[in-house]
Amino acid sequence: MLITKLYVNYFGKFTGREIELKPGVNLIYGDNEAGKSTLHTFIKGMLFGIERLRGRGAASKDDIYTRYLPWAYPGAYGGQMDLMLGDRPYRLIRSFHANDKSFEIIDLITGREIKLKEGHISELIPGLNESLYRNTISIEQLRAETDAELASQVRNYITNLSIAKSREVNVEKAVRLLKEKKKDLESVPYAAQLNLLSEEIKAGEDREAKIDFLTASLKDLKNKEKYLSERISNYKSPSNQQKDKLADELPVILEKYRIYLELSKQYSQLNSQVEELRDSLIEQEKYLEDLDKKLEENMKGLGSKRFLYPALSFLIGGLSFFLTKSPIVAISATVILLIISVIILATTNKRTTAISNAEHIRASMELEHGYKQLEELSHRRKGLEDDCDGLHDTIMLFMQEFISEDELTYEAVARLKETIENKKREAARKQKEYNELLEKYRLQIEKIGWELSALEDNETELIKNKEQYEYLSQKQKENKLELDAINLALDTIQELSVTIHDSFGRQLNEEVSKIVSAITNHRYQDIKIDEKLNVKLEWNDNYILLDRLSAGTIDQVYFALRLAVSDLLLGEEPMPLILDDSFALYDDSRVKAALAKMANRSQLILFSCQTREKQLLEELGLDFNYIEL
């Protein structure tokens, strides 16, 4: 692009001023306040327009719109500018007035207006925008007062240069915005929540298993309880109860046994009495028989005695004769004895018969009485026997309910007693055991009941957790998608900006090095701008940081950067270079070197309030278009 002519119709102090510019060096000279900055602003305004600031900014000293509003005819605020793009001439026509803003581009060959969609110059000159223009094409007067400030300006400048390809995008801000979004998305702790949930689900499932187990145990316990209760109540069933009752009769049976023994004893006593009696009766009978016999015999025996006694009397008489030799004695004795015998015989016979008869009667009665007694005793014995038998049978019947025993013996009874007592003891023990067990079961059942009721909501909770897990997983997936997208955007932007910086940086180093080398008469030949935007200059095999150098040198590096960047960024279409008192800090030799370096550019527009540039240009023998304001 070449700027060929300025028509400053109504702009600041200018009215109807036309300035022709040529390819190569144009030097616009003017004293302070002559209008150099106005022209400078005019060119910029023609390219990009001038916006009126609103609110606070309006009418302040930064408000360019107000500053250059023409005093006489504000409504005519505007102008024209002719350009050459390649071989094609165009005219830019602008009205700046806020109420009547317009921008037209006329193709000067066809006379047609170029249709602009958004009214931006970049539609005609791709890539051209205000910040690029400000940073490269137009180099205004330096504002830096100190070296340090200048260095930081340079650094800022490089920052902007490195992203100049992003036009007006602040990469760091874009990255920050994305990182904020990312942080927002990452702030929901899905993973932690999901972890927690899955732990809860696991615990819930374990609890479910526990519920299953408890329920099974409960069922089992309830069965056991039922079985036991049945056994206990079975034990109390009629048949068992009968047996129990029977067993309870043991004392009665024992008493019966005692009575039985007693009666048995009585019986045997009675029995012997009866036997005795019977024996004595037999004897008595015999006696009676004898008596009868005797009586009979007595009747017979009386005859014999009738002879015996006289015989005896004769015998004794004989004897007494023999002894006394007296027949008288003997006869008297015999007679006396005979008389006695007759008397004895007579009385004895009588008496013996009487005695015998009484005895017989007595013995008979006694016998009769004995028989009666025997009958009575036998009767009593029979009674006892029956009683004993009854008791025996009862006891045996009872006994056989418990033990098998054929005889009623003391041992048998003892065994029965022991058996029943054992049985009772056993039953009591069992009963106690069962009751204890039952109590134990009931306690366990109650305990499990509690545990189960505490776990009642578990399944609902589990299902809810599972649903929540699904929901969060889905959310996490969605979130991850967003994060992936943000990361992709972030990575891409950072990657691109590095790429831009790298490729740009390399070229920039080369270009800046060339320019600085020329300006400084090869004092500094190698300049490095690293990714941290530190500018280092090689000198005597050492790299010196930029801010260690003099203000002049810093300014020159800064200037070189601008030139280099301009060439790099707008390389395809040669651009004019507009310098506004840029050499204030340069010594003559460096100004000369800079001018020499720039002389081969397609168009150089130099604003200056000093005559130094004119002299130096003339010294260098360069053609230049001199315009004095």
Place this chain on the structure above:
Amino acid sequence: MKFIHIADVHLGATPDSNMPWANERQNEIWDSFRNVISVCNNEKVDLLLIAGDLFHKQPLIRELKEVNYLFSTLETARVVLMAGNHDYIGARSNYVDFKWNDRVHMFLKDNIDELVFPDINTAVYGLSYLTRDIKEAKYDDIEISKAGDNHLMAEPERINILLAHGGDDKNIPINRKRLLDKGFDYIALGHIHKPEIINKRMAYSGSLEPLDKNETGPRGYIIGEINEDGEKTIEIEFVSCSYREYKSIVMTVNQDMTNGELIDMIKDELHRQGEKHIYQIYIRGFRDESIHFDKEAIYPLGNIIDLIDESHPDYDFDALYRENSDNLIGMFIDKIREAKNQEDIINEKALYYGIEALLDARE
């Protein structure tokens, strides 16, 4: 033989438990089930087939009693039911000892069993879930043949019905084609909540009521009739009967749309589609770069369970690219569009995220 086929009633479920309509939903699940019982009476059906998950979780005794009572009000229908993966017959299941009334027949084993109803010349085959998950494809190998080793002696002249629950990896995977070839006159499927008539002879009735916001569309039961005159023929029909539906609607916005306008648009749409339904609303399209839609103002407009703003700022990427071909914005667009290794959706989102940030960072 006339029948009604339902599944996945999920009695006791509490959908959307943290939403204002949660209680109503819980009751509507029961109401819907009651309705089916009265439909059985009105239609004088012979068989009510319940293909699992009648209950959302292990049924309580009182719930079983309630259901048993409802079954007892059936005038013509016999009930055949099975336990599914939700109400599976585990150690503590109350199904085991429950005494159903005479109309009700339940499969209690985990292998195929047979129930024969001579008066309607019908046999129903099925099993129950005894555990939560069954990964074995239990239905794939059943054989219903007159001769054969199987104890199941299906008679071709009888109506043979299979009651089955499953169809995904964790819950008895089902090979549909294979199952269809087994020769059943009807296969009543459950587990998948979306109704699907796979074939006249095989269908998922779907859940009676939708139970989750993802279960959009109508829900109901299948009514069918098998005619035995000569060759057996079958007609089935899905009948939508749910109290509500979950609906997913898309509101398309444009650059001129404001918050107020969107609210009115949503109001109209909810009114048009029915205010009782539960909505998932997607906002799509291109909005003005500077507008952000106010979700808090939209939620109270109806039963809105989800509001997803997928609208994009109205960027013309082609124009942006043309204007910025040589700078970071252009390079970004170019690079993202070239990135083929990522999923399209991520690329697209990245494009929006990046451009939004880059444009916001313009100075």
